[in-house]
Amino acid sequence: MSTITPHKLGVHKILKYIPLNAIFDAPAKRRLAKAVNIADLRLCAKARAHKMVFDYLDAGADDEISLRRGKDAYSELEMHFHILSGLKPPIDMRTKIFGCDVKLPFFGCPTAGNRMFHWEGETAAAKAAEHHGSLYGLSSLATTGIAEIGKIHNGPKVFQLYVWKDRELVKEVLAKAKEGGFNALALTVDFTWYGNRERDIRNDFSIPPKYSINQMIEAIKKPAWTYDFLSHEPYTYACINTDVSADSLAAFVNSQIAPEFDWKDAEWLLGEWNGPSAVKGVCRPDDAVRAVETGFSTMWVSNHGARQLETSPATIDVLPSIREAVGPEVEIIMDGGVQRGTDIAKALALGADSVGVGKPYLYGLAAGGTEGVIKALEILRVELDRAMGLLGVGSVDDLKKRGPSLIKRRHASARDYPDRYAYERGYGGGVI
Secondary structure (H helix, E strand, O other), X not given: OOOOOOOOOOHHHHHOOOOOHHHXXXXXXXXXXXXXXXXXXXXHHHHHOOHXXXXXXXXXXXXOHHHHHHHHHXXXXXXXXXXOOOOOOOOEOOEEEOOEEEXXXXXXXXXXXXXXXXXXXHHHHXXXXXXXXXXXXXXXXXXXOHHHHHHHOOOOEEEEEOOEOOHHHHHHHHHHHHHXXXXXXXXXXXXXXXXXXXXXXXXXXXXXXXOOHHHHHHHHHOHHHHHHHHOOOOOEOOXXXXXXXXXXXXXXXXXXXXXXXXXXXXXXXXXXXXXXXXXXXXXXXXXXXXXXXXXXOEEEEOOHHHOOOOOOOOHHHHHHHHHHHHOOOOEEEEEOOOOOHHHHHHHHHOOOOEEEEOHHHHHHHHHHHHHHHHHHHHXXXXXXXXXXXXXXXXXXXXXXXXXXXXXXXXXXOXXXXXXXXXXXXXXXXXXX
C-alpha cells in the first residue's frame, strides 16, 4: 500500500493559490542580501533548506577527508604577482569552452535534482548562466526538462550522462540533448558505485522526503523550504521520464548504473554522440592519455565533489600532471574544492582551460533561487577579476600562458587551515 502524501492528496494545487512564499522567504532574502562570499551563502543555504537537503549538498564521502583536502589544497599554493603591469579594468575573462565563446572561464557544474534545493531548480541555474554569459551544464538526473532549459539559456550547454546499462535509453537521451541545442556531452565515469555519504544515512535521506516524525520536525524548522515543496508539483527526473516520480524512479536509476562500463563502451557512446565530448572524473595522467586516444576532446578533472572515493586526491594537485600528460592542445576542465575566485585563478594558471563549480552555486540556489545563483557567480566573478588584476594578468589567455611562474607551492602550516571558529564562518563542509 502506497503512503498517502500531501502531493497525492493534491495539497499543492490549493497552496499554489495562497501566496505565502514571500512571507516565509523574507528572512532568507535579508540573509542573502548580506552575503559577501561563498561561505556566507553556505550559511544562508543552511538556514533555509531542510537539514536532510542541506547535508546532501554539503557532504562528502566517509570521514570527509577528501572534502577538506580539496579546499585546503588551494591554501598551499601561493600567488607570486607581478607589479606595474599597466592594466586597466575590466579584466578580459572571455574564453572558449567546448569550442564555444563564453564570457566567464568558470561555470556551474551539472548536478542532479536541483528542485530539491529550491522550487526553481535547474531553471534558476540556467537563468544565472544566461545572465552571466557562461556555459550551462545539465545533469541527466535533472528535475527540469531539456526543452525547458533550451528556452531559457541560449548560450553553449553541456549535457552530463551517467554510465547507463540500457543503450536504447542512452540513445533516447542523447537525441533529446541534440534536439535541445546542447553543444557538448560529458560522460561521468566516477559514479560506477555509489559513494558512502554518512550524513545522508544518518538523516535517512530520500527523494522526496519521507514523512517520518523526524523529517516533519525538520520541515517545521524550515518553513520557506517546506512551503516551496508543498506548494509546487512533485519533481521528476525530467530528462529520462516525466511520467515517473523521483522517488519511484530512484530504484530504476540504481538498477541502470553500469559498473562494467569500459573503454569499448565509451567508444560506442562517442560514436552515438559525434560531437565535442568530455570524460568527467579523470584524476590520473595515464587515464587522461587513454581518454584522448579513445576520442574524447576534453578531459574533465574531477573527484565528484569528494563524494565518491574517500582519500581521492585534491583535483588541483593532480591537474598539472594531467596537463603535462595530454599536452597543451587538449582542453581541460577542472572542478573540486573551489570556494574563491583565487581558487579559479590558480586552476587556470596550473593547466585548466575552464573551471566548474558545484557547491558554490548550489548554496546560492538553496539560499534564494535565481537571485542566489546569480549572486554566487557574481561573487566568484568579482573575486577572479580582482585576483587577475593583482597578479598582473589582463586576460584568461595571459593567465594560462604565464601561470606556472605565478603559482608556487609552499609547505603547509597550521596557519593555512581553519581555526576553531571556522565552522561558524562556513568554512568546509566536513568541519565537525
